[in-house]
Amino acid sequence: MKRPGGSVLWLALPIVAVVVFTLLLTVSLQRMIRIEADMRVEAEQNMLWVMHESEAAARRLREAALLAELDRAQEADIALRLDILRSRVALLNEGPQRRFVERIGLGEDLDQLTTRLETVAPQQMTPAQLQASLALFPPFFARAANKTMIAEWDELGERLESYRGQLQKTIVALIGVMAAGAVLTAALVLALRNSRQHNRMLRRARDFSGLLIASSGEGIAAVDATGQCTLWNDAMADLVGQPAQQAVGRSLSDVAGFFAIAAVRDRLADALAGEPGQLLLRPLFRDAGEVPIHVDLRAFPMRDETGIVGAILFMQDASDRHAAERRDAELRERLEQLVVERTRELDDALRRERSAADLYRNFAAMISHQFRTPLAIADSALQRLIRRGNRADANEMAERATRARSAIAGLTRLVESTLDAARIEAGEVGARRERCDLVPILADVCEQQRAATPDARIRVIVREYAPALCDPAYAEQVLKNLVSNAVTYAPGGSEVSVTLDLDCQGLHCEVTNGGAPIPLSDRARLFERNFRGANSTAAPGTGVGLFIARTLARMQGGDLVLLPGDGETVFRLTLPQAEGTAP
Amino acid sequence: MRSRAAIFLVTSLLAAPLEAGDAPPVLRVTGTIAGGVVEFDLETLRDLPQTTLETSTVVTDGRHRFTGFLMRDLLHKVEARGDTVTATALNDYVVEIPVSDFRDYDVIVAYAMDGKQLERADKGPLWIVYPRDDHSELQDIRFDYRWVWHLSGLDIR
Numbered sequence: 001m002k003r004p005g006g007s008v009l010w011l012a013l014p015i016v017a018v019v020v021f022t023l024l025l026t027v028s029l030q031r032m033i034r035i036e037a038d039m040r041v042e043a044e045q046n047m048l049w050v051m052h053e054s055e056a057a058a059r060r061l062r063e064a065a066l067l068a069e070l071d072r073a074q075e076a077d078i079a080l081r082l083d084i085l086r087s088r089v090a091l092l093n094e095g096p097q098r099r100f101v102e103r104i105g106l107g108e109d110l111d112q113l114t115t116r117l118e119t120v121a122p123q124q125m126t127p128a129q130l131q132a133s134l135a136l137f138p139p140f141f142a143r144a145a146n147k148t149m150i151a152e153w154d155e156l157g158e159r160l161e162s163y164r165g166q167l168q169k170t171i172v173a174l175i176g177v178m179a180a181g182a183v184l185t186a187a188l189v190l191a192l193r194n195s196r197q198h199n200r201m202l203r204r205a206r207d208f209s210g211l212l213i214a215s216s217g218e219g220i221a222a223v224d225a226t227g228q229c230t231l232w233n234d235a236m237a238d239l240v241g242q243p244a245q246q247a248v249g250r251s252l253s254d255v256a257g258f259f260a261i262a263a264v265r266d267r268l269a270d271a272l273a274g275e276p277g278q279l280l281l282r283p284l285f286r287d288a289g290e291v292p293i294h295v296d297l298r299a300f301p302m303r304d305e306t307g308i309v310g311a312i313l314f315m316q317d318a319s320d321r322h323a324a325e326r327r328d329a330e331l332r333e334r335l336e337q338l339v340v341e342r343t344r345e346l347d348d349a350l351r352r353e354r355s356a357a358d359l360y361r362n363f364a365a366m367i368s369h370q371f372r373t374p375l376a377i378a379d380s381a382l383q384r385l386i387r388r389g390n391r392a393d394a395n396e397m398a399e400r401a402t403r404a405r406s407a408i409a410g411l412t413r414l415v416e417s418t419l420d421a422a423r424i425e426a427g428e429v430g431a432r433r434e435r436c437d438l439v440p441i442l443a444d445v446c447e448q449q450r451a452a453t454p455d456a457r458i459r460v461i462v463r464e465y466a467p468a469l470c471d472p473a474y475a476e477q478v479l480k481n482l483v484s485n486a487v488t489y490a491p492g493g494s495e496v497s498v499t500l501d502l503d504c505q506g507l508h509c510e511v512t513n514g515g516a517p518i519p520l521s522d523r524a525r526l527f528e529r530n531f532r533g534a535n536s537t538a539a540p541g542t543g544v545g546l547f548i549a550r551t552l553a554r555m556q557g558g559d560l561v562l563l564p565g566d567g568e569t570v571f572r573l574t575l576p577q578a579e580g581t582a583p
Numbered sequence: 584m585r586s587r588a589a590i591f592l593v594t595s596l597l598a599a600p601l602e603a604g605d606a607p608p609v610l611r612v613t614g615t616i617a618g619g620v621v622e623f624d625l626e627t628l629r630d631l632p633q634t635t636l637e638t639s640t641v642v643t644d645g646r647h648r649f650t651g652f653l654m655r656d657l658l659h660k661v662e663a664r665g666d667t668v669t670a671t672a673l674n675d676y677v678v679e680i681p682v683s684d685f686r687d688y689d690v691i692v693a694y695a696m697d698g699k700q701l702e703r704a705d706k707g708p709l710w711i712v713y714p715r716d717d718h719s720e721l722q723d724i725r726f727d728y729r730w731v732w733h734l735s736g737l738d739i740r
Contacts, residue, residue: 095644
């Protein structure tokens with residue numbers, strides 16, 4: 001900006017001026033003090049008056065002596081005049097006066113007069129003698145006065161000349177002082193002007209940076225080293241919902257809860273320790289309950305030449321970005337879900353494929369196992385009929401034929417249910433949902449079961465009842481399966497109970513028998529397709545009954561579960577209650 | 584009535600030394616004082632409270648010890664009322680001195696210097712002495728001319 005030579009000159013000039021100023025002022029002061037002292041001392045000598053008084057005293061004494069000659073003076077008067085003259089001479093002989101007399105060259109004359117005065121004795125002298133002896137005194141004092149005047153004027157002239165010289169030097173010194181003062185004043189004025197200009201530039205720079213901060217769309221806040229807020233721009237006020245008046249001068253964590261969060265506090269502390277940091281997409285709640293905005297926060301330390309003086313925070317509303325990211329995340333999640341679903345579907349398809357293959361592969365084995373008994377029953381009934389021939393009466397014939405038909409019907413059901421399972425698995429079966437009364441269906445099922453197994457004891461209990469929302473055919477099939485299982489596995493003709501009940505989850509139908517408990521290991525797999533429990537191997541069955549039953553129950557919006565418990569086995573079918581039939 | 588009584592009292596008091604001693608009077612006080620005119624001989628003046636003062640003078644070398652009485656004691660004694668004292672000397676020297684000088688400074692009327700009585704043939708018998716060394720403002724020619732030696736009269740106005 002400025003040449004270094006210039007600034008050195010501007011620094012040196014005032015210093016030189018101050019030194020010159022001080023020196024000249026000291027010199028002139030010393031000079032003036034000397035003049036003042038001279039004036040005081042010199043002005044106190046007044047020898048001309050002393051000489052005049054002495055001459056007057058001498059003349060008065062002579063006058064008295066003359067009067068005495070005429071007998072007109074008293075002795076006392078002469079004595080007084082003589083004493084006064086003596087006192088004058090004594091005065092002249094004293095220190096300062098004596099020295100002056102010697103300086104004007106009358107010392108010896110004064111000595112002679114002093115000696116003469118000592119010999120004057122009015123009592124022993126005639127007035128004429130007295131007068132004669134005093135004759136020399138007045139001329140001496142007149143001469144002395146003359147010389148004194150000349151000497152004093154000479155001295156006065158010299159002194160005035162000396163004063164003039166001193167004063168001239170002092171005037172020159174004072175002119176120098178004024179010049180130095182002028183230089184100092186000029187330097188001061190220039191320095192002031194520079195300082196004002198500098199201030200103006202600083203102010204302009206500050207105003208500009210203030211404008212920058214104020215017009216920034218980004219929230220800007222600054223804190224000092226103690227964490228007190230010193231700056232809070234409009235964008236920050238909008239973001240946080242607190243005006244600058246509320247923020248400046250307070251600790252940030254008091255301004256808004258957002259700044260009291262540990263992560264934000266840590267970033268601020270790091271920035272004050274010299275470590276810049278940022279936080280992305282932090283939720284910022286302006287009011288409790290309101291949907292938060294999401295902000296990016298960056299914190300930087302502020303340094304000057306002495307070190308860290310504070311920190312500055314930039315905050316940006318990143319809600320749009322946050323929303324976009326969330327949309328992306330949701331999309332990704334949906335895609336993943338879709339993939340999972342498709343994978344599962346594919347897996348299911350594959351498994352169905354495999355099951356079908358298994359079904360067909362096992363069909364022969366199943367037929368050999370499941371079909372053998374009914375076929376044997378039918379065969380033996382028919383053989384008996386043939387053997388009995390004509391001996392058989394109509395009753396016996398009907399009885400044996402019915403047995404055979406019943407075995408064949410069982411076979412037909414077996415085939416149907418196997419096909420049902422295959423169809424369900426293939427997803428070909430859909431359920432109707434209609435209002436449906438379970439009580440007649442249940443009665444029908446029990447009747448059929450009793451026909452099939454006349455020994456079976458089945459008890460139906462209706463505790464609380466309402467119509468269900470279901471497919472009646474499927475409901476019948478499920479119930480048939482459950483009752484038939486219960487009867488099959490009920491030990492030694494013990495009673496099977498079927499209970500209808502109602503609660504908030506829907507309509508329940510619990511089928512209970514006192515059969516041997518199902519082993520824990522089997523319970524979990526009981527509803528799997530083609531699973532046959534450890535105790536079921538002796539009984540006829542395909543292993544698909546419970547699987548189909550549960551699948552059908554679920555298709556109707558209900559469920560089929562095995563309730564936990566010892567001593568008895570309870571299967572519970574739950575079906576949704578029909579609308580408008582709340583108890 | 585009162586003033587006349589006061590005058591009588593003062594004259595009766597002062598009459599004693601004047602009548603008793605035949606020493607010549609050395610100081611005549613006139614003007615606005617009790618009795619109008621009072622004359623003192625040296626003995627009477629010596630009866631005033633004695634004080635000493637050590638100072639230099641402009642007409643001698645070195646410092647000297649002066650013995651005498653305070654001028655304000657004398658003025659009090661004569662019940663002086665006035666602002667100015669006109670001092671006259673035997674050699675007809677006359678000077679006016681403001682009374683404030685005697686109030687402000689311990690101005691004495693000396694009758695002895697360095698223990699020796701002041702003689703008329705020197706600066707006696709009475710010499711007004713200012714405490715010149717004790718007050719710098721007294722080191723001024725306008726005070727120097729108030730050092731009246733051969734003091735013989737005081738006129739108070």
